[in-house]
Amino acid sequence: MFRKLREVILKHIQGNILIYFIVILFFMVGISSGAFTVKALSDQHKGELISYMESFFQILSQKSFDAFSVLKQSLIxxxxxxxxxxxxxVTIIGIPLILLIIVIRGFILGFTVGFLxxxxxxxxxxxxxxxxxxxxLFIIPGxxxxxVIAISFSVMIIKSKLNKNYQIDMGRQFMLYSTVISMVFLVILIGSIVEAYATPIFMRFVSQYM
Incomplete structure (x- = not known):
């Protein structure tokens, strides 16, 4: 079973290697932009962020921590x-907007780490x-x-519109597309659980030495 799963994953990656390259490239651009933006912040904005960070550490030092609320917000x-x-x-014009989402996620991560x-x-x-x-480690790959799957599906729709000889069962492909994405959501769920229940423990431990 695991061998078959590995083969399916490898086949998926090989078939979409260019899309993976583009998506990861846009993600890295977002991270770089976020990190460089930290340098461009004014002293006033940096002071506001530092005050927010200090308040966050005060909340973190408290014994009571609502992990379920963190889980709920992370999932949302x-x-x-x-x-x-x-x-x-499932839209023809969705590809640039998907890449924009990836850039934004990278920007947030790059800015946060860069500021810290x-x-x-x-x-x-x-x-x-x-x-x-x-x-x-779970959320970003998810x-x-x-x-990548969404862009690949969008490309397939574009091909079917432009090439009449490219015949596909759109209903079946949409069900497969939705099922696979639902499975990937489970990976994101694991990441949200880690964020809610494991990460606060790590944060409290590290904050003692800061």
Whole structure:
């Protein structure tokens, strides 16, 4: 079973290698843009963000922490991104908007990590490793895979419109498209659970040494 699953995954990657390259490239552009934007912030904006960060650490130091609320908010944020990408995948004009979503996700990640490292140095780097990396090991690959599948489906629709000889069962393909994306959502769910229940423990541990 696992061998067959591995073969399916490898075949999917090989068949969409160019799309994966483009999506990851746009994600990296977003990360770079976010990191460079930190340098362009005014002292006033940096001061406001530092105050927010200090308030966050005060909340983090409290014993009571509503993990379920964090889980709910994480699921809402990530599922909104995933569902929007899924919807855009069934439209002809969805490809640039999907890439825009990927750039924005990369920008947020790059800005957050860049700001932490700039303001806190090595401590900010370790905080990013323990507070941001764990959940994103699941969430970011999930979002990227959904984006690739959505773009691939959109390309298939475009081909069917432009080439009359390119005959496909659109209903069957849509069901397959939706099923696969639903399965990828499970990966994002794991990331949200990690963010809600495991990451706060890591954050509290690291914050003691900051």
């Amino acid at each position: 944020n990530n599922l909104q991104t995933g569902i929007l990408t899924w919807i855009l995948g 490292i700039e303001q806190m140095g090595l401590s900010g780097f370790f905080f990013s490793i323990f507070a941001i990396l764990p959940q994103n 979002i990227i895979i959904i984006a």
